[in-house]
Amino acid sequence: MTLDLDTPQPAEAAADPAPRLLHESVVDRLRDMIVHGELQAGTKLNERVLCEALGASRTPLREALKVLASEGLVRLLPNRGAIVAPLERSRVKQIFEVMGALEALAGELACRNASDAEINEIRALHYQMLAHHARGELAGYFRCNQEIHAKLMEASGNEPLADTYRGMNANVRRARYMANLSRERWDHAVSEHQEILDALTRRDGAALQRILRDHLANKLVLVMEAMGPETEGVAR
Amino acid sequence: MTLDLDTPQPAEAAADPAPRLLHESVVDRLRDMIVHGELQAGTKLNERVLCEALGASRTPLREALKVLASEGLVRLLPNRGAIVAPLERSRVKQIFEVMGALEALAGELACRNASDAEINEIRALHYQMLAHHARGELAGYFRCNQEIHAKLMEASGNEPLADTYRGMNANVRRARYMANLSRERWDHAVSEHQEILDALTRRDGAALQRILRDHLANKLVLVMEAMGPETEGVAR
DNA sequence: ACACCGGCGTTTGTATACAAAACAGTTGTC
DNA sequence: GACAACTGTTTTGTATACAAACGCCGGTGT
CATH class of the missing domain: 1.20.120.530 (GntR ligand-binding domain-like)
Known part of the structure; x- marks a missing residue:
């Protein structure tokens, strides 16, 4: 299923289009998925799959994963990809x-x-x-x-x-x-x-x-x- | 079920070279440079310059900038690059x-x-x-x-x-x-x-x-x- | 002279290509 | 029959290529 990332941003006043960075949208979306349990602890985060699901390419996706890792929601396994951080x-x-x-x-x-x-x-x-x-x-x-x-x-x-x-x-x-x-x-x-x-x-x-x-x-x-x-x- | 007291990973024994991710090294180096004042608040972070200075390519550098931004040390200006976050x-x-x-x-x-x-x-x-x-x-x-x-x-x-x-x-x-x-x-x-x-x-x-x-x-x-x-x- | 406008170079944002590492299945040998 | 090595495939890590956005500078018109 495709997930709509490019929302028209109804928030700010009409003056400023507020150009959100793509990787930030990806971070928010992934964080939601993890927090709400759509992505359970320990599940492998396959880049190709996520790219297709989120409609973004690998570069912003990987940037997002690094940020989420620094937040503690994702664990990066060197040379072995990323998983949703386990909850100890x-x-x-x-x-x-x-x-x-x-x-x-x-x-x-x-x-x-x-x-x-x-x-x-x-x-x-x-x-x-x-x-x-x-x-x-x-x-x-x-x-x-x-x-x-x-x-x-x-x-x-x-x-x-x-x-x-x-x-x-x-x-x-x-x-x-x-x-x-x-x-x-x-x-x-x-x-x-x-x-x-x-x-x-x-x-x-x-x-x-x-x-x-x-x-x-x-x-x-x-x-x-x-x-x-x-x-x-x-x-x- | 069994209590796995014996951790699967026998900790970081000397054997493991501990393959650090490149972007993490970049994060650490940049953070040091900012914390120690080599990069002063407000200075523009030109990607090409930093790439040459750190000997890395743009991808890991940009990943590092995103992480530092999430830590609050760097401010990302959409379509206008990154600067060292000002200290208000x-x-x-x-x-x-x-x-x-x-x-x-x-x-x-x-x-x-x-x-x-x-x-x-x-x-x-x-x-x-x-x-x-x-x-x-x-x-x-x-x-x-x-x-x-x-x-x-x-x-x-x-x-x-x-x-x-x-x-x-x-x-x-x-x-x-x-x-x-x-x-x-x-x-x-x-x-x-x-x-x-x-x-x-x-x-x-x-x-x-x-x-x-x-x-x-x-x-x-x-x-x-x-x-x-x-x-x-x-x-x- | 001053303000506005358009071209040009630079820089960023994103996508893709390439190489190395890990995993899986198979085959060969003991 | 089991274990180990090999190879093909997938996936990651890194680098590079391409396109759009921004800012600067000169030109032009009033």
Whole structure:
């Protein structure tokens, strides 16, 4: 199947055509495919196949693979091509540790720097998430959840922080999808999100830090359970 | 199923020549040149010139530029080539904020996970650094300083953390060199390092976190002074 | 004189070509 | 019958070729 890469870019104002680099489009598309599980951990990335699938030639594709490798999503095996990076259990744990620190910092900064409009946007997403939760719509819930955390990062006003968080998140999002929430766990996560929103509204940075750290620690437990006792990705 | 404790790859024994990818060598060389100031912020990166200088052809060079761009060291201007990423004042500040959080986490983890041998290695570097300080050798002092912080990251046992820190550090190291230490400031930095070593020796994670955060905050003040009131990098 | 326009050289973006390395299937030998 | 070496094929790693975009410079018109 052919994948439409050359989107007409409806984003920017009509003035600037915003010439996106081809390899960036390829990076984004491949990252999505990996994060969303279309390309599973360990699968071999055959250049010819991907070139045809993405409608690009080898040069931008290989540039994209190098970038994804530097992000940790792809592993380059010298003279043997590339595979989707395996998700090792220990590595996921370590990434969660880092993400915890990053989110805590973001919470502190957001309490200082966020505009009221940004907080209200997060509030809106929060209620949207509650709606999904009430209906038991897991996919929608996850989407809102991710968006809330992304917005929080944005609201911190620290771009390198948000970028770094995004990169880490891409590495573990595959695993996050695996976590199967019991109703009880799910309810608990939602209540934590309520606390997050409250602390942010009060602009209580210290409290928000603590909650965010706990929230992520709890999430880690779920993911670790879901990943099972052994490493998920194929190591070779 | 069986627990494969025996890793299929018996680590990097001396036997394996470890075939490094060409583009990785190029990335490392270019990164060094940027970090050490041979390539100053804003300078145009002409592909042909760099190809000749590095003895590689355009393909691996361009792959390297894409990777460096994803690290934030290079800025790609569509259809207009690449330049060394400018160092904006606000961005340096933000990166320091993130590095502070990362170092604090590393300190906490290192107090839990570091082996005595690792701590002793850091102690050795610390005394080496004191020697440079006593002789007023700024370059040697900086080198030891960087190594101590890198070792601390390593001792945390969290590889993604160390990698992220390295990436951030590469972005601001150019600025760090600019900081001109008065004797007083320098002495203070050294005394902070003494506190760092003490807390690590006591494995007092909470204290180490606090010290590391302060240490980096103080460093930021120096760097900001050195950078002057305006952005340093050429922004065009 | 100044502003606008078109040609020309340079540089980038992309595609393709070539060579070396790895994998698989086969065959020969022990 | 099994193991090892060989060869054909595929796939990667690198280099080069081609086309479009950009910027500069001179010319021309007002």
